[in-house]
Amino acid sequence: MDFTCAAYDRLLASALDAGYRVLRVRDALTGPPASPALIIRHDVEWNIRRTLAVINVEQQRGIRSSLYFRVDTRVYDPAQMCRLQDAGFEIGYHFNTLDRCRGDFARAARTFENELFRLREAGLDVTTAIPHGDPRIRRIGYRSNADILSRDPGFLARLKLLDVGGGLAAHFPEFVYIADLGISWNGVRSAAELLAGIQLGRWPAIYLLTHPDYWSASWFRAVGMQIAACAMRGLNINRIIAGFRRSGAEFRTGGAE
Numbered sequence: 001m002d003f004t005c006a007a008y009d010r011l012l013a014s015a016l017d018a019g020y021r022v023l024r025v026r027d028a029l030t031g032p033p034a035s036p037a038l039i040i041r042h043d044v045e046w047n048i049r050r051t052l053a054v055i056n057v058e059q060q061r062g063i064r065s066s067l068y069f070r071v072d073t074r075v076y077d078p079a080q081m082c083r084l085q086d087a088g089f090e091i092g093y094h095f096n097t098l099d100r101c102r103g104d105f106a107r108a109a110r111t112f113e114n115e116l117f118r119l120r121e122a123g124l125d126v127t128t129a130i131p132h133g134d135p136r137i138r139r140i141g142y143r144s145n146a147d148i149l150s151r152d153p154g155f156l157a158r159l160k161l162l163d164v165g166g167g168l169a170a171h172f173p174e175f176v177y178i179a180d181l182g183i184s185w186n187g188v189r190s191a192a193e194l195l196a197g198i199q200l201g202r203w204p205a206i207y208l209l210t211h212p213d214y215w216s217a218s219w220f221r222a223v224g225m226q227i228a229a230c231a232m233r234g235l236n237i238n239r240i241i242a243g244f245r246r247s248g249a250e251f252r253t254g255g256a257e
């Protein structure tokens with residue numbers, strides 16, 4: 001099963017065996033170039049318990065990763081975040097201020113600044129920020145939470161934040177981006193392909209994104225989550241097909257997520 005802690009441990013073991021150096025996002029942007037490199041990022045959305053289970057697997061292997069915390073959900077707990085920082089994890093800001101400010105750029109920028117200030121005031125050394133993406137949100141006047149950065153090119157530098165998007169591409173021109181979006185692997189076709197690629201040293205650098213909410217200590221939950229994710233994808237596709245039939249539009253597939 002793909003998204004269990006045991007599977008994650010196998011993935012890390014393979015990477016270490018193949019000579020990958022595991023880097024936090026900040027290290028990847030500022031440290032000396034390493035090859036092969038495995039840059040690990042976790043987007044912490046809702047559930048701290050699942051996040052702790054995933055990073056416990058890393059700690060057992062002496063690995064530290066980057067954790068991007070939402071500040072508008074119950075995972076926001078500065079004391080807990082400080083403890084994780086003390087344990088060696090990078091704590092970053094997972095922002096969605098444009099979504100929450102309904103596309104009002106000025107208000108979203110102010111909210112971003114205030115939230116970053118709060119994190120730093122709590123003792124967190126935040127030097128990277130990653131936009132949150134929720135495919136269910138209807139966006140008017142902007143395409144993603146990241147637009148706040150492209151609209152104002154000096155924004156990151158003013159707030160003393162590193163440019164993750166541009167920086168990774170500059171430091172690792174051939175990196176592959178592999179993510180567990182929608183509880184299925186993106187960037188590779190399967191977990192088996194990912195493991196084989198790591199074992200063969202297929203990629204000089206891997207930028208791995210996981211959402212610990214999707215991962216399970218128990219095999220049964222992992223199976224249930226994957227079946228539910230497949231069913232939801234099927235439901236969306238069926239709804240789209242129904243919509244097209246009703247409107248008499250041309251039938252197309254894709255774009256379900």
Ligand SMILES: [Zn+2]
Nearest residue numbers: 043045132133
């Ligand atoms: Zn997110």
